[in-house]
Every structure is written in C-alpha cells, then in structure tokens.
Amino acid sequence: MKRFYNEQLIGSGHVRRQTFDVLVTGGGLLGMITAAELAARRLRVAIIDKAEDAGLHVADQAPAMLDLIGVPNREVAGLMRLSEALYAELGVLHPQHVLHIFGHGHLGYLIDAHNFCHSLGIATEVYETDAVAENHPYIRLGEDHCAGALYGPETVSHIVDLRKVYEHYRSQFFVHGGHFFHGEELLRSAYGGDAWTIDTGGENLRARVIVNCAGAGAGDVAARCNLKTQGLEHRHYVHIEGAVVPHGPAPDSHAPIVVWHGHSPLRAHFAPSGHVHLSLPTEHHEDVGPDEARTDRSDLGHAAERMMHRTHLALVAPHRRHWTETRTFTADHKPLIGWESGGSSFFWAAGFGSHGPQCAPAVAKLVVDGIMGEKTFADRAEPYGVALEQFKPGRVQKVMVHSA
Numbered sequence: 001m002k003r004f005y006n007e008q009l010i011g012s013g014h015v016r017r018q019t020f021d022v023l024v025t026g027g028g029l030l031g032m033i034t035a036a037e038l039a040a041r042r043l044r045v046a047i048i049d050k051a052e053d054a055g056l057h058v059a060d061q062a063p064a065m066l067d068l069i070g071v072p073n074r075e076v077a078g079l080m081r082l083s084e085a086l087y088a089e090l091g092v093l094h095p096q097h098v099l100h101i102f103g104h105g106h107l108g109y110l111i112d113a114h115n116f117c118h119s120l121g122i123a124t125e126v127y128e129t130d131a132v133a134e135n136h137p138y139i140r141l142g143e144d145h146c147a148g149a150l151y152g153p154e155t156v157s158h159i160v161d162l163r164k165v166y167e168h169y170r171s172q173f174f175v176h177g178g179h180f181f182h183g184e185e186l187l188r189s190a191y192g193g194d195a196w197t198i199d200t201g202g203e204n205l206r207a208r209v210i211v212n213c214a215g216a217g218a219g220d221v222a223a224r225c226n227l228k229t230q231g232l233e234h235r236h237y238v239h240i241e242g243a244v245v246p247h248g249p250a251p252d253s254h255a256p257i258v259v260w261h262g263h264s265p266l267r268a269h270f271a272p273s274g275h276v277h278l279s280l281p282t283e284h285h286e287d288v289g290p291d292e293a294r295t296d297r298s299d300l301g302h303a304a305e306r307m308m309h310r311t312h313l314a315l316v317a318p319h320r321r322h323w324t325e326t327r328t329f330t331a332d333h334k335p336l337i338g339w340e341s342g343g344s345s346f347f348w349a350a351g352f353g354s355h356g357p358q359c360a361p362a363v364a365k366l367v368v369d370g371i372m373g374e375k376t377f378a379d380r381a382e383p384y385g386v387a388l389e390q391f392k393p394g395r396v397q398k399v400m401v402h403s404a
Contacts, residue, residue, distance in 0.1 A: 023207035027054035031213035039176035050185035095154035218350035337391035
C-alpha cells in the first residue's frame with residue numbers, strides 16, 4: 001500500500017510551496033467526485049482547474065442519460081451499471097425512456113444492440129416502422145433514416161441530476177479539508193524526491209501523486225509532465241437548445257430521448273416546454289485541439305437540417321443557446337484508469353468518450369482503490385464485471401474515433 005504523509009516542504013531558494021498528497025487536475029464532475037472520495041480517506045487533496053467558474057457548467061451539459069443501447073463494450077457497460085447503483089443511493093436518477101433509430105444500412109447494429117442489452121438482462125423492444133409511426137408520429141420514416149428502432153423503457157433508462165451530484169461531492173470535498181485552485185492550469189511539472197513539483201503560473205505546488213481527470217486536456221497534462229499522451233484524440237460535439245415548430249404531430253410531454261444512428265448521428269431531447277436539446281458531432285477535423293473547437297454557423301445549420309429531415313419539426317431561430325463540447329477517445333473505446341507505467345506516481349482517469357458523467361462515481365471508486373493500493377471496492381465491482389486491471393494505460397497505440 002502507498003503511504004501518504006501531510007507535510008510542508010521548502011523548495012529551492014526557500015520558496016514555500018503548498019504540499020498535498022494528491023493533486024487532481026480537472027474540477028469537472030469526475031475530478032470533483034474523485035477528489036472528494038480521496039479527501040474522505042484523510043488525504044490532503046487539491047484540485048486545479050483553469051476555468052474560473054470550474055464546476056458551474058456541470059448542470060449545463062447535455063442531459064446525462066444512463067442508457068446501455070449503443071454502449072461500445074462490456075467494460076463501459078459495467079462502469080455505467082455500477083455508477084447507476086451509486087447514483088441511485090444519492091437519489092439523483094429520473095426515469096426517462098429512449099428510442100434509438102437505425103437506417104436500412106444499419107439494421108445489423110440494431111440487432112447487435114438488442115442482443116447486447118439482452119445479455120446484460122436489460123429489456124429493450126425492437127420497433128418496426130409501423131410501431132414508430134404509431135407511438136412517435138413526429139418522426140419521419142424512410143430507409144435512409146428510419147428503417148427500424150430499439151426502444152428502452154423508463155425501467156431501464158434514467159437521466160442523472162448532475163447539479164445535485166456535483167453539489168453533494170463538492171460539499172464533501174470541502175468538509176474534508178480539500179483545496180480548490182480556480183483559474184490555475186498545470187503548465188509544467190517534474191517528478192523528483194518522491195513528489196511532483198507543479199508550476200501553474202500562479203501557484204507553486206507539490207504533490208506525491210497527480211490524478212489526471214482533465215477530460216479533453218488529459219493528453220496535454222501528461223505531455224507537460226513529460227509523459228506519453230496514450231494516443232488520446234478528440235471529437236467535438238455541438239449542442240443546441242431552441243424552440244421547435246411542428247409541421248404535423250408534435251412530441252408529447254413524455255417523449256423519449258431520440259438517438260439516430262448511422263453516417264449522420266443526431267440526439268434529440270424533447271422538453272415539455274416545446275424546446276429541444278440537439279447534440280451531434282461537428283464537421284471539425286478530429287485533429288483540432290480540445291481548446292480550438294468553435295461552434296460556427298455551419299454546425300448550427302447541420303443540426304437544424306438533420307432534425308428537419310428526420311422529424312416533422314423545425315428548429316426556430318435564433319436559438320436559445322449553443323456551445324461546443326470536446327470528448328476524448330481511446331482506440332479500443334475503453335477508458336484509461338490506472339498508474340502510468342514506470343512508477344511515476346501519475347494516475348490516469350481519462351478517455352471516456354461520450355460516457356464520462358455516466359461512469360464517474362464508479363471510476364472515482366476505482367481510482368481510490370488504485371491510489372490506496374487496496375481492493376475495498378473490488379467486491380462490489382465484481383458482479384458488474386468491472387476490475388481496475390481492465391483499464392490500465394499503455395495498452396493502446398492508435399485512436400479510432402467513435403462517431404455515434
């Protein structure tokens with residue numbers, strides 16, 4: 001087991017540095033849950049995040065849907081199901097049914113997804129086009145966009161109240177003496193003398209362990225610690241919220257979240273107020289950095305066009321709001337959770353693709369086990385097919401970006 005001691009070190013030139021057992025990079029949902037769990041173990045923990053309002057954006061993200069349809073592999077499915085159990089204990093789940101739509105050329109994926117859910121004991125229902133028309137008449141039919149669908153009822157799908165989750169763990173973090181450095185970014189770091197020396201440009205910090213929860217910036221954090229970036233790549237998604245005008249039947253107040261699969265994916269969350277939240281990959285090249293993506297007019301046009309072609313609805317301009325989100329992927333679509341090879345005291349928790357919020361509490365528990373050198377969480381994780389060893393860094397070399 002790794003042992004930690006709280007102490008204050010004096011750097012070269014008698015510059016006093018704040019010293020921590022663990023420094024978590026990234027104050028988003030995963031970073032906050034991880035930091036709170038570590039602080040509860042009586043470790044001296046700090047978070048750094050370059051955003052002055054770090055954490056405040058969590059509730060403004062796209063709805064976090066716990067939905068196993070289309071999950072890339074059993075490992076991610078296990079993390080999501082385990083996280084669902086942890087979220088349920090906090091009372092932050094709200095039932096929400098979902099409809100996944102497939103064109104004629106992708107019906108094989110529909111059957112694969114149905115069989116995958118069945119193997120996990122998740123009840124889904126295959127819809128022929130007449131069932132789609134009867135239950136959801138605002139959706140356009142046609143072989144290109146809707147040749148069949150897979151329905152997930154409210155008993156197996158949920159929306160997570162991210163604001164409540166974040167505030168819960170934020171409170172726990174500060175109760176246990178955590179420190180949050182807003183507006184600070186890891187610019188460079190060097191390891192020596194059993195600790196990392198970290199320069200943020202504003203703070204001189206020292207930490208025995210760095211936990212990389214930096215999301216889209218995880219590769220940059222590793223590079224600034226003189227470590228390999230693990231082949232992480234980015235995909236940018238545009239989100240639009242706006243009012244809709246129906247040209248025919250309209251979604252009712254209990255409409256499902258609708259996900260169209262295929263060459264031009266789209267996700268639509270219809271609100272009872274007559275508004276919709278749209279999410280889709282942008283047309284930006286995947287090599288654009290995490291901080292370089294911008295929402296342009298063509299992104300907004302693509303979103304409006306896709307919804308118009310796939311529903312009997314039109315998106316009203318101007319939009320209520322829009323933004324671009326960066327997601328980070330690995331080659332095998334399994335996250336990186338574990339120690340950097342070589343014993344550098346650098347711990348990865350990155351590469352979650354489209355499933356970060358859905359996996360966060362289970363990942364944080366795995367991080368704590370890894371940091372403490374324990375298997376406290378292993379017994380609970382085992383029935384879900386989850387083990388820390390499944391996600392060790394260094395296993396992948398090249399990234400293939402997930403487009404759905």
